[in-house]
Amino acid sequence: AQSVTQPDARVTVSEGASLQLRCKYSYFGTPYLFWYVQYPRQGLQLLLKYYPGDPVVQGVNGFEAEFSKSNSSFHLRKASVHWSDWAVYFCAVRSGSFNKLTFGAGTRLAVCP
Amino acid sequence: DTTVKQNPRYKLARVGKPVNLICSQTMNHDTMYWYQKKPNQAPKLLLFYYDKILNREADTFEKFQSSRPNNSFCSLYIGSAGLEYSAMYLCASSRGTANERLFFGHGTKLSVL
Numbered sequence: 138a139q140s141v142t143q144p145d146a147r148v149t150v151s152e153g154a155s156l157q158l159r160c161k162y163s164y165f166g167t168p169y170l171f172w173y174v175q176y177p178r179q180g181l182q183l184l185l186k187y188y189p190g191d192p193v194v195q196g197v198n199g200f201e202a203e204f205s206k207s208n209s210s211f212h213l214r215k216a217s218v219h220w221s222d223w224a225v226y227f228c229a230v231r232s233g234s235f236n237k238l239t240f241g242a243g244t245r246l247a248v249c250p
Numbered sequence: 251d252t253t254v255k256q257n258p259r260y261k262l263a264r265v266g267k268p269v270n271l272i273c274s275q276t277m278n279h280d281t282m283y284w285y286q287k288k289p290n291q292a293p294k295l296l297l298f299y300y301d302k303i304l305n306r307e308a309d310t311f312e313k314f315q316s317s318r319p320n321n322s323f324c325s326l327y328i329g330s331a332g333l334e335y336s337a338m339y340l341c342a343s344s345r346g347t348a349n350e351r352l353f354f355g356h357g358t359k360l361s362v363l
Contacts, residue, residue, distance in 0.1 A: 141292070146290065171351075173352075173354075178356070179356065180254065180340070180353075180354035180355050180356045180357065181293075181340070181342075181352070181354040182354070183351040183352070186351070227292075227293070234348060235281060235298060235300055235305070235348075236281060236283075236344045236346075236348065236350055236352060237283075237295055237298070238295070238352065239292075239295075240285075240292040240293045240294075241292055242290060242291055242292045243292070
């Protein structure tokens with residue numbers, strides 16, 4: 138069965154520093170992968186999505202993610218973190234049809250001034 | 251309007267009593283989902299409606315019921331709440347059936363006492 142692991146429950150970075158949030162997936166076949174973000178007091182929002190093709194995908198607010206089949210990974214990156222990036226980030230893989238998503242437990246990002 | 255609305259934001263229930271949670275969307279999406287989210291755990295898909303057809307996940311089949319009286323509304327029903335039902339319940343909707351983004355509501359936090 139498919140699964141998603143986000144090994145870091147919490148990550149703290151300084152504002153302006155670079156960021157990488159890790160995501161490992163388990164899926165038989167070609168995965169469709171997503172990153173969702175939940176800002177304080179808001180619902181989950183799509184940050185970016187990967188469909189088979191270019192392994193590096195661009196998202197909103199300067200985020201990008203790189204798919205690696207050999208490593209079964211889909212890590213999220215940002216070159217320079219802003220305080221407004223303080224949020225919980227969820228990695229997900231589509232499981233079956235109907236946009237059913239299997240999520241990871243999330244990584245809580247804190248940004249220090 | 252690209253919002254999914256959930257009512258109420260907070261719900262207190264007694265053990266053994268029924269609980270009904272409400273979700274609505276005005277985007278004319280044909281699919282609506284219910285996820286359960288517990289602290290430090292991944293959001294877990296409980297069930298979803300595609301048009302008028304209800305699909306329940308195998309491991310939660312008997313625990314949750316749902317109805318969708320029209321395209322805009324969807325409810326989640328717990329017949330007899332137990333302590334283990336305490337969680338955040340997330341409603342989402344999407345257009346189509348493949349690789350479309352999900353739009354999430356803020357969630358309803360259910361506390362069972």
